[in-house]
Amino acid sequence: xxxxxxxxxxxxxxxxxxxxALHKQSRLPFIIETNAINEWLDAIELKQPVQxxxxxxxxxxxxxxxxxxxxxxxxxxxxxxxxxxxxxxxHLEHLFCTSEKELDEKKRKIARLSIxxxxxxxxxxxxxxxxHDTDTQLALNLNSCLQVSYLCLKQCALIYERPSSELWKIIxxxxxxxxxxxxxxxxxxxxxxxxxxxxCITESIKTILLFSLCKPYxxxxxxxxxxxxxxxxxxxxxxxxxxxxxxCAHSWNYNSSHAVQAITPGTDIGFSTLxxxxxxxxPVLISENFCSITELLTVNQSxxxxxxxxxxxxxxxxxxxxxxxxxLEQLKxxxxxxxxxxxVLSITDQFxxxxxxxxxxxxxxxxxxxxxxxxxxxxxxxVIIKEKVSLDFVxxxxxxxxxxxxxxxxxxxDEKKTQLGIIRSITSIKNDRYQLxxxxxxxxxxxxxxxxxxxxxxxxxxxTPDNSTLLLVPPDKFTTGSSVQIEQRSFTLTRLFxxxxxxxxxxxxxxx
Numbered sequence: 001x002x003x004x005x006x007x008x009x010x011x012x013x014x015x016x017x018x019x020x021a022l023h024k025q026s027r028l029p030f031i032i033e034t035n036a037i038n039e040w041l042d043a044i045e046l047k048q049p050v051q052x053x054x055x056x057x058x059x060x061x062x063x064x065x066x067x068x069x070x071x072x073x074x075x076x077x078x079x080x081x082x083x084x085x086x087x088x089x090x091h092l093e094h095l096f097c098t099s100e101k102e103l104d105e106k107k108r109k110i111a112r113l114s115i116x117x118x119x120x121x122x123x124x125x126x127x128x129x130x131x132h133d134t135d136t137q138l139a140l141n142l143n144s145c146l147q148v149s150y151l152c153l154k155q156c157a158l159i160y161e162r163p164s165s166e167l168w169k170i171i172x173x174x175x176x177x178x179x180x181x182x183x184x185x186x187x188x189x190x191x192x193x194x195x196x197x198x199x200c201i202t203e204s205i206k207t208i209l210l211f212s213l214c215k216p217y218x219x220x221x222x223x224x225x226x227x228x229x230x231x232x233x234x235x236x237x238x239x240x241x242x243x244x245x246x247x248c249a250h251s252w253n254y255n256s257s258h259a260v261q262a263i264t265p266g267t268d269i270g271f272s273t274l275x276x277x278x279x280x281x282x283p284v285l286i287s288e289n290f291c292s293i294t295e296l297l298t299v300n301q302s303x304x305x306x307x308x309x310x311x312x313x314x315x316x317x318x319x320x321x322x323x324x325x326x327x328l329e330q331l332k333x334x335x336x337x338x339x340x341x342x343x344v345l346s347i348t349d350q351f352x353x354x355x356x357x358x359x360x361x362x363x364x365x366x367x368x369x370x371x372x373x374x375x376x377x378x379x380x381x382x383v384i385i386k387e388k389v390s391l392d393f394v395x396x397x398x399x400x401x402x403x404x405x406x407x408x409x410x411x412x413x414d415e416k417k418t419q420l421g422i423i424r425s426i427t428s429i430k431n432d433r434y435q436l437x438x439x440x441x442x443x444x445x446x447x448x449x450x451x452x453x454x455x456x457x458x459x460x461x462x463x464t465p466d467n468s469t470l471l472l473v474p475p476d477k478f479t480t481g482s483s484v485q486i487e488q489r490s491f492t493l494t495r496l497f498x499x500x501x502x503x504x505x506x507x508x509x510x511x512x
Contacts, residue, residue, distance in 0.1 A: 032077055128145070146208065240276065
């Protein structure tokens with residue numbers, strides 16, 4: 001990942017001794033020996049962070065490709081290069097985190113260099129799990145890997161990029177191994193300045209889970225940076241438990257490649273699932289003006305009492321990305337049928353033909369059969385809460401669970417327009433019935449054809465009240481800042497708001 005970014009004149013690197021010439025097999029710029037590694041690191045110009053990170057990134061790629069060859073040397077190598085990498089990536093962070101709202105291509109390249117460097121380092125750290133003399137050393141290795149992964153997750157959020165699912169696999173494996181080896185709460189004293197605030201693996205895991213739980217993609221860069229030390233300070237207020245309770249609205253399956261998820265009643269909970277009780281942290285976040293986060297952390301239970309006071313509306317719903325696509329396709333087909341029928345009658349009027357009695361009433365294409373995937377009747381109640389942040393929710397009562405939380409729901413009402421939303425929580429109520437609390441996205445929904453890297457797929461284009469344009473796509477390979485074709489028009493994916501295993505929500509901007 002070589003970046004052709006202009007840098008100021010760079011100090012000439014210290015020459016490498018002949019005995020430290022490129023390794024024949026690996027092409028490393030040093031022999032794996034402490035003095036040689038330190039000499040190579042000393043030769044890197046840290047004041048030129050982009051070029052310096054690029055040099056280390058190339059080395060990490062070589063080590064990644066030859067992991068089996070060099071894993072016995074990682075115990076010596078990684079502790080030496082990690083502090084340098086952390087320092088460089090933090091310098092790079094200052095280059096792509098600015099007061100400007102838009103991230104240009106140059107800043108994204110810098111950020112991705114940092115993110116990919118940290119990702120490779122986290123992958124290599126897994127090999128240190130094989131090489132440890134004491135439980136303390138194992139805990140130190142695992143915690144270093146966690147901290148590298150956390151910094152990588154944070155920088156992904158800072159440029160509104162979906163992190164690699166590989167990171168969550170690494171974090172899950174670390175938690176599982178630390179549990180098996182009983183080192184979750186072993187005291188850690190890291191001599192490096194980068195990780196000096198970490199006391200044990202459990203605390204590091206809690207910080208990472210809280211960061212994911214707080215939906216950082218909805219925040220500005222400034223608030224993401226402000227959130228990080230706050231969570232680190234109050235991470236002890238997150239309780240991890242194997243038993244679900246009323247105050248546990250989210251869970252984490254550490255054998256999964258996904259982040260924390262809202263709990264769906266009735267799903268098969270395996271032994272690898274941890275429940276997250278975050279209610280003790282909510283007052284802290286409220287006091288720091290993170291209101292949008294607290295609404296999601298508490299699953300908006302406070303809204304339900306307000307919702308029940310409103311008049312019930314008869315609605316029909318369908319959930320899931322593919323089901324929503326199917327509903328909109330059927331609605332579009334019905335609309336075309338109705339337009340054709342009206343056109344035929346208008347032609348009849350022009351010829352002054354008198355229709356038969358059975359033709360006098362225009363038959364509209366029915367909408368009641370539109371929800372082919374699920375025809376479950378339900379009652380919906382909606383509320384708009386306007387405090388420090390404007391929220392618009394609908395509470396839906398159903399006879400059976402249609403899908404998972406954090407999935408899409410489409411609502412067809414008798415009087416309302418077709419409404420699209422995201423299921424924020426599912427709760428059980430009496431008589432085997434359930435309540436779905438959905439956050440509304442838009443009533444102006446268009447079914448479009450999307451082309452991304454020559455791959456064609458269906459997507460949903462939405463208009464919001466503030467005239468911004470949102471794009472809902474299946475969880476595929478999309479990159480923030482890239483261009484896609486939508487109905488023969490070019491759009492840029494300017495910002496990722498939400499990424500689940502069911503869909504991705506982007507803000508987009510037309511570029512033609």
